[in-house]
Amino acid sequence: MRNWMDEVRNYAIENKLDIYLIGGALRDRLLQRDISDYDFVSKEDCHRIGKNIADNIKGSYVNMHNDVARIVKDNTYIDIANLKGNNILEDLGQRDFTINSIAENIVTGEIIDIYNGREDLKKQLIRVIKDDVFLKDGIRLLRAVRLASDLDFEIEKSTKEKIQRDATLLTYAAGERILDELYKILRNKESSKYITLLDNLNLLEVVFPIMKRMKNVGKCRYHVVHAYEHSLLTLDFLEKNINDIYSSKWGNRISEHFNMQVNGYPRFLTLKLSAFLHDIGKPDAITIEGDKVSFRLHDKKGEEVFQKIAERLAMSSAQKKIIKSVISGHMRVLGLFKQGATEKAIYNFFRDYGEDAIDIFICSLCDISATRSLLDDKDESKKYWNFIMELIDKYYDNYDTKMSKVKFITGKDVIEVTGLKGKDIGKILKEVDELIFIGNIKTKQEALEFIRKYRR
Incomplete structure (x- = not known):
């Protein structure tokens, strides 16, 4: 499989740019899990980067919204976003959980991990980076459970308490986002366990x-x-x-x-x-x-x-x-x-x-x-x-x-044989279908014999 990291890295080197691999893609790489989608951030214009890389690899460029460009190639999604804030540290400070708040400079290989996310990866813990994480986006409440489900991790004790405290914030999240997270939880082969977790965290009754x-x-x-x-x-x-x-x-x-x-x-x-x-x-x-x-x-x-x-x-x-x-x-x-x-x-x-x-x-x-x-x-x-x-x-x-x-007769046959029109046609065809299913009509001739009784 083509290494898309190398493609983006080569572009960054050629253009002297700082581009960072972040979020779930880096988390999965550190966990040695397969990566199907990539998430990058850069201080430079994401759409210019996206268009140029898409041209280089003959992929499709998609303008997701103002600050996110997407490249689609060989069933792989490569998202490039504008940095939130003035630098990578400010960007990471606006994320949700420690394991999602890690970045790698793809040119130098430097790992930026100011919230000790790698340590929580080792401990298999979901932990918020700040107290107001859920206030900024209520969908993160469900995401905590979804990540626990995806990774088979535990939600850290104080994070659980914050979820229980802030559970009603989920009411402000868009319905389609709630449904999407719910479906991702249902992907787990033991999703009933995580439905119970949603209940224990006061989230189930909000949904x-x-x-x-x-x-x-x-x-x-x-x-x-x-x-x-x-x-x-x-x-x-x-x-x-x-x-x-x-x-x-x-x-x-x-x-x-x-x-x-x-x-x-x-x-x-x-x-x-x-x-x-x-x-x-x-x-x-x-x-x-x-x-x-x-x-x-x-x-x-x-x-x-x-x-x-x-x-x-x-x-x-x-x-x-x-x-x-x-x-x-x-x-x-x-x-x-x-x-x-x-x-x-x-x-x-x-x-x-x-x-x-x-x-x-x-x-x-x-x-x-x-x-x-x-x-x-x-x-x-x-x-x-x-x-x-x-x-x-x-x-x-x-x-x-x-x-x-098996379609022995059509509406046209019914009209020709019976002279009927309108709703009666559909009613007769339904009766014929029922008799075919039961086995009382086995041939077209038998079907025609049956509908003749409706002749005007």
């Missing part, structure tokens, strides 16, 4: 205010823990058992499904967030009649609560669609299990949710399994696992295949 109420509802004859703890257990079960799901009959297809990109992240991360949020409607749905506690229609209430969350975090339409589907559909799957799933009911579910059905099935599996694990009901868990696998089998082997490939 999701509903969690405060979820800690006080949820226990009933089906659940031995409150809704918040159950949500964590559902996420934890998903993380611990996803490889078993990938080892199932349709594991390769499921893996492909969850590796699809949704707003720059694997779809699996949106499923993880869905698993954590699937029961957010319970606080508004609780009813108590004597000793009986129930949460009827908590899926519907959950959609309403989620709408506010989605707006606050500036979620994309794709993210909203998946999470909303999981919240609204997870109880419907349980209903299919309890009431006996007819082919018609299964078809209607697939028709209503499309590819989101896979997300709903997996979340429902983790939801029920997390509940049953506390009741030590292995038989019921096994039955539900088999039921979900049967639904997935019907989706990929029947619905996905037939509905994408």
Whole structure:
């Protein structure tokens, strides 16, 4: 792989410039981790430097904003920013954590480390450089947890106390920045541990205010823990058992499904967030009649609560669609299990949710399994696992295949045979699709025979 450090260093030498490698790129190099992106600062105009280096290496120059230029080459991002302040020391003094406040003069090789960041790298600690770090940018509160998650570091004791003290400052951060940090935390294979850390640091209820109420509802004859703890257990079960799901009959297809990109992240991360949020409607749905506690229609209430969350975090339409589907559909799957799933009911579910059905099935599996694990009901868990696998089998082997490939008739056929127009056409085509899925229509001739009964 081409050494981009050398390219920037050669430019600095030729033009007699002081350019510094800083932040995460230097931190990762000191930790001997792979570097995919580079961050540099210089007192000289970053855009002039960026354009010239981009020309030299035949890369693409991007004007990010006034004080940051980006070069893109071979899937590598090279960011060059203007120094904040009059010199590198003033620049480092405006950063967040000691391990991010180290700089290297790429010409001389001198390391500037006025906050002892290298020592904290050795100790594997996240530590703020100053008391007012979070006041300057509330997103740094979440970043502390994200760095702990990325690096498997601990947050230093006094820094934890400052986060707890300043937690409400996160309310002033832009929603999309909060969501981005949250997704980066969800990248961790044990993200449920870091969701718990967010809670311990008073941050979780700032991001999701509903969690405060979820800690006080949820226990009933089906659940031995409150809704918040159950949500964590559902996420934890998903993380611990996803490889078993990938080892199932349709594991390769499921893996492909969850590796699809949704707003720059694997779809699996949106499923993880869905698993954590699937029961957010319970606080508004609780009813108590004597000793009986129930949460009827908590899926519907959950959609309403989620709408506010989605707006606050500036979620994309794709993210909203998946999470909303999981919240609204997870109880419907349980209903299919309890009431006996007819082919018609299964078809209607697939028709209503499309590819989101896979997300709903997996979340429902983790939801029920997390509940049953506390009741030590292995038989019921096994039955539900088999039921979900049967639904997935019907989706990929029947619905996905037939509905994408089998089109015996078109709207034009319906018009020619029946003489009908408008909404009736779509209604008839849906009926035909359902009968194809069930197996009652196997040929074009059978489809035409069926629609003739609608002839005027």
